[in-house]
Amino acid sequence: MVNADVPHDPAKALEYKESGNKCFQAGDYVQAEALYSKAINHDPSNPLLYTNRSMALLKLHLYPRVILDTRHAISLLPHNMKAYFQLAQAQIALGDPSSALTSAKKAHEFCVEECMSGGKGASSIGPITELVLRAKKEDWERKVPDWCVDDITFSVMLDPTKTGQSYDRSSIMEHLRRSPTDPLTREPLQVSDLRPNLALRAACEEFLQENGWAVDW
Known part of the structure; x- marks a missing residue:
């Protein structure tokens, strides 16, 4: 939830984000989540801050909050590969492989587009493809008799x-x-x-x- 009393300050948000990144890299996901939340309060229209926070929330297994953050990030940036990837991870963890498959396919689509345009998607294509296959397998096993x-x-x-x-x-x-x-x-x-x-x-x-x-x- 965004604190409306906090002034809009993208520079301050970036400071909190960088501090959150350091905590995340050190394995302190609780503190990372808190710092990303402070960053969001200062720059609530920045979609990258929500995917940073949802990254920490995934580590904390707080999947319903991951879904809220990633969906908000997607509303701010529709072609959001990272948000769809994180959303799919949360959905499959919550036992919804069908929705996870839809989200993972979106992440894969945007990842391929990024690769073809010379972006950084190449490092993500492997994990995203694995998630597509996992969601497809779990959805298949749930629905199709042997x-x-x-x-x-x-x-x-x-x-x-x-x-x-x-x-x-x-x-x-x-x-x-x-x-x-x-x-x-x-x-x-x-x-x-x-x-x-x-x-x-x-x-x-x-x-x-x-x-x-x-x-x-």
Whole structure:
């Protein structure tokens, strides 16, 4: 919360921010958060101060406050890679992988844009990509039953075939072009050995009809 009685003073805000950075680097996240809050009081329209404070709040596991700060930072600077990245971390920590995936994808989009324009995004692309994959995996595991998932591509099977183990036809055909073996058992396997799994196909089709979002995974 901003103290309206504190005079607007960007220079003073910068002093508090730099002191907060030193505390953060020393591992004193409580003091860092307090100093960033003082900086915000002196310059409440600076989006970078909110992402600095939310960085400390993440370390303190105060995730609801992280969400408030990052959303405010985004309202001040919509193309805010750091804010979306921190927001995604808080959302996944609070058990909301679906929202985290949306936020992480935004962070990734802005990170790529920054890289292409010669900015500093290159150092962030790895952690952001990892977070996208983690959120996608957690969201997937929460929603998609194991029997729908192809063990080669980890997507929902559209045309299951059975060889003992069921695979989607397109993925097993692609695998057999590279290696005439079962992907899991490594035993010899030919295209002629494949048989349609009609019961599983019907079940997968029903699942996709009821959960259209799964087609995009």
